[in-house]
Amino acid sequence: MSEDSELTKVLVVDDDTAVRETLKDVFKKKGFFVATAGTGAEALEQIKKTPFHFAVIDIRLPDMSGNDLLKEIHKTNFKINCIMITGYSEELAQTNLQGDEATARFMKPLKLDELIAIFEKK
Numbered sequence: 001m002s003e004d005s006e007l008t009k010v011l012v013v014d015d016d017t018a019v020r021e022t023l024k025d026v027f028k029k030k031g032f033f034v035a036t037a038g039t040g041a042e043a044l045e046q047i048k049k050t051p052f053h054f055a056v057i058d059i060r061l062p063d064m065s066g067n068d069l070l071k072e073i074h075k076t077n078f079k080i081n082c083i084m085i086t087g088y089s090e091e092l093a094q095t096n097l098q099g100d101e102a103t104a105r106f107m108k109p110l111k112l113d114e115l116i117a118i119f120e121k122k
Contacts, residue, residue: 007031007032007033008031008032008033008053008054008119008120009032009033009034009035009050009051009052009053009054010027010032010033010034010035010052010053010054010055010056010119011034011035011036011037011043011046011047011050011052011054011055011056011080012024012027012034012035012036012037012055012056013036013037013038013039013040013042013043013055013056013057013058013061013066013069014036014038014056014057014058014061014085015038015039015058015060015061015062016058017038019058019108020036020038021036023036023056023110024036026112026116027116027119030116030119032119035050035052038062039061039062039063039064040061040063040064040066040068040069040072041063041064043055043057043069043073044069044072044073044076047073047076047077047080048076051077051079052077052080053079053080053081053119054080054081054082054083054103054118054119055073055080055081055082055083056083056085056115057069057070057082057083057084057085058085058086059084059085059086059088060086060088066084066085066086067084070082070084070101070102074101081103081118082101082102082103083102083103083104083105083106083115083118084102084104084105084106085105085106085107085108085110086105086106086107086108087107087108089107103118104118
């Protein structure tokens, strides 16, 4: 982690409870502050309350697409580094084409070491 004494704050947005809880547990063990949301609306509420450094966003959410959530987040706080995740390769390719301002994109199953390396560069 950086020399900054403040914990890196990560928001995990995924409608799959197992994915959310697993990522939360892994990131907490690495020393990050972690909050979770199961929908885009929940994520936007969390962002209003906490100045997150990173948001890990599933592209498929029940109430809006992850890409739409990314746009909404950037309207609220452009400093949040958004990392898009999906289990569908065609969606990942589509986000690359859209120039979605994402910091990074990952396929599920996630390579957690690569994801954590991004957080540690904060």
